Amino acid sequence: MTDPLAEVVSLLQPGAPFSKLVVASAPWAVRRTETGRPFYFVLLQGSCLLRIDSATHSDTITLNEGDFALLPSARSFATSSLDRQPPGDDEAVDTAIVAMPGGARVGDPDGPVDTRMLVGNCIFGSPDAAILVSLLPNWVHIQGEHRLSTLVQLVGDESRNDRPAREIVMARLLEVLLIEALRSTASSSTSSSLVRGLSDTRLALALRLMHQRPSDPWTVAQLAREAAMSRSAFFERFSGAVGMAPMEYLLAWRMALAKQLLRQREIAISEIAERVGYSSVSTFGVAFTRHVGIPPGRYAKRGVGAATA
Known part of the structure; x- marks a missing residue:
C-alpha cells in the first residue's frame, strides 16, 4: 500500500547544501532565531541540550553522539552544554563564539573540546513546501537507529578529512541523512503531524x-x-x-x-x-x-x- 510519508518526502525535494562544524568546550550556550527555514543538527561527539520554542510552549531534548535532530520550520531555538539549561528568549547569552574555517568554536577557546556537531539549514525544493512541512512534526529527533548512526559516522569522517570533492560528498550524505530522518516514524515528537497520524x-x-x-x-x-x-x-x-x-x-x-x-x-x-x-x-x-x-x-x-x- 502507498506510504504517505514517503510521498510527502519525495514531493518536498529535500536537500542539505548548507552546513558548518561547531566545536564546543563546556560551559556554553547559543541561541538563534530563524525565519521558518528547516534546520538540522548532527551530533558527532559528546552531548548537548536543545530547546525548541513554539508559540505555545517549549521542548528541551538531549542530543547524544550519533543523534540527528531536524526542525522542519525553525523559528526560535537554543543549545547548551549539559551543565546548564539552554537560554530562553529573554535570557542573555555570554558564551564566546569564534569563527573558524568551515564553522565556529564555542565556549572557552583554550578549553578541551567535548562536543562536535554539524549544524545547518536544509532546503525543500518543492513549491508546495509550506503545506507539506505543515504535515511534519515540529521537530524530529532520531536516536538509536543503525542506518542513521552509520550515516552520521560517514558525515563525521568526511568532515574531518580534506578529500577531493569533499563538499559534494558532504551535501549528498546530508541529503540522504535528511531523507532517512523524515521517513523514519521513530520521532518522539507528540506534535500534530502526518507522522503522529500514521502511528x-x-x-x-x-x-x-x-x-x-x-x-x-x-x-x-x-x-x-x-x-x-x-x-x-x-x-x-x-x-x-x-x-x-x-x-x-x-x-x-x-x-x-x-x-x-x-x-x-x-x-x-x-x-x-x-x-x-x-x-x-x-x-x-x-x-x-x-x-x-x-x-x-x-x-x-x-x-x-x-x-x-
Whole structure:
C-alpha cells in the first residue's frame, strides 16, 4: 500500500547544501532565531541540550553522539552544554563564539573540546513546501537507529578529512541523512503531524487510502467506516493527530499532486482533474484557483515560477 510519508518526502525535494562544524568546550550556550527555514543538527561527539520554542510552549531534548535532530520550520531555538539549561528568549547569552574555517568554536577557546556537531539549514525544493512541512512534526529527533548512526559516522569522517570533492560528498550524505530522518516514524515528537497520524493504526489506514486513491470521492463518513470508527470520533481523532480536518488534508494532498502534474506538463488538464478526484475540468479549475490563486492552465504555463503564487 502507498506510504504517505514517503510521498510527502519525495514531493518536498529535500536537500542539505548548507552546513558548518561547531566545536564546543563546556560551559556554553547559543541561541538563534530563524525565519521558518528547516534546520538540522548532527551530533558527532559528546552531548548537548536543545530547546525548541513554539508559540505555545517549549521542548528541551538531549542530543547524544550519533543523534540527528531536524526542525522542519525553525523559528526560535537554543543549545547548551549539559551543565546548564539552554537560554530562553529573554535570557542573555555570554558564551564566546569564534569563527573558524568551515564553522565556529564555542565556549572557552583554550578549553578541551567535548562536543562536535554539524549544524545547518536544509532546503525543500518543492513549491508546495509550506503545506507539506505543515504535515511534519515540529521537530524530529532520531536516536538509536543503525542506518542513521552509520550515516552520521560517514558525515563525521568526511568532515574531518580534506578529500577531493569533499563538499559534494558532504551535501549528498546530508541529503540522504535528511531523507532517512523524515521517513523514519521513530520521532518522539507528540506534535500534530502526518507522522503522529500514521502511528495510529486506524488513522493510518485512512491516510493510506487517501494517498493510494486520491481520485475516489471520499467523505468523512466513508473514511470513518474504513477506519472502523464513528464519524464524529474519526473526525476528532484525525484532526487532533494530523493537525487538520480529514477533508482539508485530502484537499491539500490533491492540490499538491495536481501542482506537480501541472509542472511536468506531460498530460492534459482533464486527465489531471480526473486523477485528483474531480469529475470535470471546470470543477477542478474552480477548486484549484481557490486553493492556489491562479487557474491550472496559467499555473502550468508559468511552470516552476508558479511557486511564488
